[in-house]
Amino acid sequence: MTVAPNAPILFFDSGVGGLSILAPARAALPTAPIVYAADSAGFPYGTKSEAEVAARVPALLGRLVERYRPRLAVIACNTASTIALQHVRAALDIPVVGTVPAIKPAALLSKSRVFGVLGTDATVRQPYVDRLAAEHGADCTVLRHGSAALVQLAEAKLRGESLDPAVARGALAGLIDQPGGDVMDVVVLACTHFPLVEAELAAAAPHPVTFVHGGDGIARRILYLTQGQPWPPVAGRGTAVFTRLDERQSALGPALARYGLDRIEAL
Template sequence: MRPTQPVLFFDSGVGGLSVLAPTRALLPAMRAVYVADNAGYPYGTRSEAEIAARVPALLGRLVERYTPRLVVIACNTASTIALAAVRAALDVPIVGTVPAIKPAAQTSRTRVIGVLGTAATVRQPYVDDLATRFASDCTVLRHGSATLVTLAEAKLAGRAVDQHAVAAELAALTVQPEGERIDVIVNACTHFPLLDAELAVAAGPAVRFVDGGPGIARRVQHLTDGQDFTPAEDIAVFTRLDDAARALTPALARHGFTRLELL
């Protein structure tokens, strides 16, 4: 293992930065390659078949090019659909991102929790299984939102966030039967923690949000325990290097990425 060998973070857009940040906090010397499959963005509105075919193929190319020590699929949609196929195809440790239903159920007092993700994520049998295993005594309400993904990407590009639009997406959870009793909401899309301030305003002080970022960071730290890290240039990779991608340059620079590449 070379000390400069990177950890590769993969998402359809910039949502994976919410996973990168807590990982960097635990491993400050980590070299990172951040990949946004913006040519396939957004995953949440694509079919399972498209994602199941696209994600392993892309990650195969990325692993060959960047030889990472570990890959983080920093996307709930890609993980709930393609994680098993990626692990079967690649000879490198793979860490997935799945909805944090277990910690939500552990902390809920009302026993009503919300799962806020993309449409593709919230309909997955994987989510059904998590709810059955870890929240069988809870009412689990779900809402799939493409709007919040778009708002998160816009925020990272420096544009103002429409607070009314955020509130409307949360209302889609609370108007469901028993929705007024929700006290914990799972951010089941890595984009959504990027809207933490806006979501908190919309939800009010009685509701808390949980996401998988901190747990993933601890998992990466555990899997790389004892390995040497030497800081080196971080690389941000896009599958389409267009004006929208370049508009994210300041946000990426704040996370240490000053070099952009096209896959």
Template sequence: MRADAPILMFDSGVGGLTVLSATRALLPEASYIYVADSAALPYGDKSEDEIAARVCGLAGRLAERYHPRLICIACNTASTIALGMVREVLETPIVGTVPAIKPAAEATQTGGIGLLGTAATIRQPYVDRLEAEFAKGKTLLRHAAPELVLAAEQKLRGEQPDPAAIAAAVAGLRRQAGGERIDTVVLACTHFPLLTQELAKEFGPEVAFVDGAQGIARRIAYLTRGQAFTKPDSDLAIITGDASHDTALHRALQHYGIGRIAGL
């Protein structure tokens, strides 16, 4: 493995930056490439076939061009649909992102768990299997909150996220039967941790939030243990579509230690 081989992180937008931040805290010496598929944002309103074709195609192109030591699909929607397919076609180690139902089930005191994700994520059989395996005897309520993706993108760019989007997401869980018992909420989209402060204010102090960023970071650190690293002067972001004039996004990426931006 070349010492300058990067860790490549892939998301539909800026949500995967939450995973990048957690991983960099454990592996500050590594080189990173962050890929935002902004041209296809959001993934959550697309069909499974569309997402699988998009993710597999982009992952193949990126692996061929940049020869990463590891690829992290830092997107719950893409992972629950296309993770197995990407692993079949690439020899590069692949780490996915799945809803953190197991730690939520371990943390809840009331047995009431909420799950916020995209429409594509919450309907996946993969989530059914996680619930059956780890949340038996608990109540897991799901709600599709695609409006939070846009709200997170707004916040990262320094804009005020829409309060109505936050309120609608919370109400979508609370109004379900058993919703009043929720004391733990799974943020099953990597965008959503960017809105933890806003969600906490709306839910109230009795609710805790769980996401997969720390677990993913530990998995990446484990898979790259013992490898040599050479860090570049600045990390690279690749944005699909035309992001050349998105100065707010460029500033946000710089905040996450990314000084170079390219298109794809």
């Protein structure tokens, strides 16, 4: 298949969490055209049912692919990936990269053999997480906790709002207060929003904890899938697309520009 140099990479999330996946991809492919799509009308996904996410995500990605003709799509959302990735791949005729919890690297890093998986409620209850934990962390205690409040904290941070440190403390306490949590030494940030507030989480941790997430691995996967394809000689304008555009999305303008997204559109 011939790919035009200006064919973009499409990143998709319920909100701005996928920017943590976009950043290492941009570093790896600095001139790649980017379309970043956020389902602001459906945000947040982590409190929705599996059926809602499985129906909504493929339909939206179908519309986005029709409009922007990307060379590949990245579901930069753990909840959407663990629930809807196979549905999306069946519906689209371009490569689709999913984002899954970084449980394998966490198991390799943990010295205490106790690590946490911090995600949304929808992600941490998925059988997919069970399988990853059994495959890569069979000799570990794997603690899980879902935090909707931490997703909102990341969105608020990118809007430039003041942050309540109790939110990060509460999210970590959901892991640390479980049996074995006092020796937990690694935390998987299993929601793409959470790396955006890693500094706040580190400040809230009562003892040193290593945080891991999948951004660098996704960047490597994008490089592999696009090897040999042409790119523009210089970076162009990046586009952010929202399914609902109001003052909350407009407030994200300065943060989006820092990620190379200087144009905002509604889907």
